[in-house]
Amino acid sequence: MGYYLVEGGKPIGGEFSVRGSKNAALPILAATLLAEDEVVLENCPLIRDFYLTLDILRTLGCKVELTGRTAVIDTRVIHDVEIREETVQKMRSSILFLGALLGREKRAILGHPGGCAIGKRPIDIHLSSFEKMGVEIQEEDGLFYCSAPHILGYHIYLNYPSVGATENILLLAAKAEGVTVIHNAAREPEIVALVRFLRACGAEIYGEGTPSIMIEGVKKLHGAYFSIPFDRIEAGTFLCASAMTGGELSLLGVEKNDIETTVGALEKTGCKFRFTSDCLWMKPPKELKSDFSLVTGPFPGFPTDMQPLVMSLLTLAKGTCMISETVFEARFRHAEELCRMGADIVVEDRIARIKGCAGLHGAEVFGHDLRGGAALLIAALAAEGKSVIYGSQYVERGYEKIEDAFSLLGGNVRLME
Numbered sequence: 129m130g131y132y133l134v135e136g137g138k139p140i141g142g143e144f145s146v147r148g149s150k151n152a153a154l155p156i157l158a159a160t161l162l163a164e165d166e167v168v169l170e171n172c173p174l175i176r177d178f179y180l181t182l183d184i185l186r187t188l189g190c191k192v193e194l195t196g197r198t199a200v201i202d203t204r205v206i207h208d209v210e211i212r213e214e215t216v217q218k219m220r221s222s223i224l225f226l227g228a229l230l231g232r233e234k235r236a237i238l239g240h241p242g243g244c245a246i247g248k249r250p251i252d253i254h255l256s257s258f259e260k261m262g263v264e265i266q267e268e269d270g271l272f273y274c275s276a277p278h279i280l281g282y283h284i285y286l287n288y289p290s291v292g293a294t295e296n297i298l299l300l301a302a303k304a305e306g307v308t309v310i311h312n313a314a315r316e317p318e319i320v321a322l323v324r325f326l327r328a329c330g331a332e333i334y335g336e337g338t339p340s341i342m343i344e345g346v347k348k349l350h351g352a353y354f355s356i357p358f359d360r361i362e363a364g365t366f367l368c369a370s371a372m373t374g375g376e377l378s379l380l381g382v383e384k385n386d387i388e389t390t391v392g393a394l395e396k397t398g399c400k401f402r403f404t405s406d407c408l409w410m411k412p413p414k415e416l417k418s419d420f421s422l423v424t425g426p427f428p429g430f431p432t433d434m435q436p437l438v439m440s441l442l443t444l445a446k447g448t449c450m451i452s453e454t455v456f457e458a459r460f461r462h463a464e465e466l467c468r469m470g471a472d473i474v475v476e477d478r479i480a481r482i483k484g485c486a487g488l489h490g491a492e493v494f495g496h497d498l499r500g501g502a503a504l505l506i507a508a509l510a511a512e513g514k515s516v517i518y519g520s521q522y523v524e525r526g527y528e529k530i531e532d533a534f535s536l537l538g539g540n541v542r543l544m545e
């Protein structure tokens with residue numbers, strides 16, 4: 129098991145160019161199947177989940193070339209329609225291949241996704257929406273066999289604005305017969321990115337970023353050039369690290385609207401921000417303050433992916449903060465680990481109470497998931513002394529060489545494999 133060795137206590141500051149977004153890149157990779165052509169993607173994040181998704185495309189028969197941050201993907205020929213159970217369990221976002229394969233081949237087989245470290249994560253909304261559009265689904269030996277001679281547009285009302293279900297429906301509807309409207313659709317920037325990509329390939333889609341998205345199915349899509357937008361969660365992670373360690377940070381390549389709720393939360397702790405063109409500058413106060421509450425929720429609510437990182441920051445803020453996690457039912461496992469570093473956190477069901485402490489100390493801790501692991505890493509950067517953070521394999525799924533990035537910004541982090 130890989131781990132990070134961190135010597136804390138140094139400010140994290142300077143200039144950092146934010147990389148391409150994991151959660152935008154993964155659905156776009158699935159969407160390349162619909163183009164049945166050559167697609168060029170720029171600003172790709174060089175993270176484990178991106179490589180795993182490229183491998184899925186290769187397994188299906190696509191040609192993939194990656195040079196630097198540019199991926200050239202040729203999806204003209206595929207010879208498989210199955211996403212195997214071990215793949216889905218390794219990386220949940222592979223369920224998005226279901227919509228893309230069905231949209232293209234009218235059939236697909238998906239292994240059972242199962243739960244994961246942050247919750248049960250069922251896919252009922254995906255499957256029931258597919259059924260409404262004419263897809264027949266049979267579950268046999270833990271595999272979902274899906275087929276549809278005709279995929280028909282439909283008015284779909286989501287009972288929850290699921291990001292993945294909205295993406296899967298978009299993929300299925302892009303080449304369906306007739307018009308599909310998704311009501312109560314997810315509004316995350318990653319949905320907007322996927323729609324922009326599909327539109328660049330010739331899809332007819334309107335209303336992305338609002339609760340109603342309309343898709344007019346087209347017969348054929350084509351290849352496109354597309355640049356993956358910045359990762360708002362990576363940006364937020366670095367902001368929290370600097371705020372906790374007292375460093376001044378300039379983030380390059382960010383879009384203000386997409387990161388507003390995270391900036392809003394940090395402003396409440398006393399951090400000052402200035403935004404010019406595509407650069408976001410932040411200066412933390414001498415003493416971070418707390419005494420407010422945060423509730424995670426679908427966009428434009430506070431992002432659940434930032435919850436562990438902001439919790440880490442709040443362990444050092446004067447006062448008390450309550451965080452309610454409404455999106456995932458088991459996303460507080462980092463709290464117990466933060467307490468091993470001296471934090472004062474009490475978790476009851478889906479609410480955490482964080483009371484600021486005078487300082488954190490180094491410890492041996494375990495990251496159980498991607499954002500939880502990153503939260504421990506930034507806590508270790510702010511702590512006095514040495515820390516060992518196990519579970520680097522989760523962090524690597526979504527952060528590109530985070531140890532190098534923090535080291536360049538003044539931290540002392542080493543990845544031990």
Ligand code: EPU
Nearest residue numbers: 151221249250251252253254290291292293433455456498
């Ligand atoms: N849900 C259902 N049924 C469904 C679908 C979702 O009950 O059919 C529930 C989930 O169990 C969860 C909630 O709805 O409790 C939200 O799930 P959603 O579908 O919105 O999330 P997702 O598509 O599975 C994406 C990101 C997550 C991010 C969430 C919320 C990707 C690859 N993943 O997951 O990212 O937390 O949206 O914003 O885009 C991460 O990057 O660390 C991460 C977990």
